[in-house]
Amino acid sequence: MAKQEETKKVKRPTAQKRDLQNKKRRLNNKTYKSRVRTAIRSFQDSLVKGDEAATKSKLDEVYSILDKCAKKGVFKLNKVSRTKSRLAARAVAKA
Helix, strand or coil, rough: CCHHHHCCCCCHHHHHHHHHHHHHHHHHHHHHHHHHHHHHHHHHHHHHCCCCHHHHHHHHHHHHHHHHHHHHHHCCCCHHHHHHHHHHHHHHHCC
């Protein structure tokens, strides 16, 4: 009987569970946002250098990361669309 009680799951208060979930989500969101900022920075560096092939590949990389963020709910869809549009406009202006 004693062993059976030891293997039972521990019941947590709902607030504590929500706190743990929020910490996990906050950490995931932070990593995604950091990846986006880094990718945008590398895209802008390639724009300054004037390498069109590198700029195209960096832009595709940024698009991919932003789409994943929208899918995961890190960014809203309108923010992703707006950012992609602005980056594409910069790429066209420099070309």
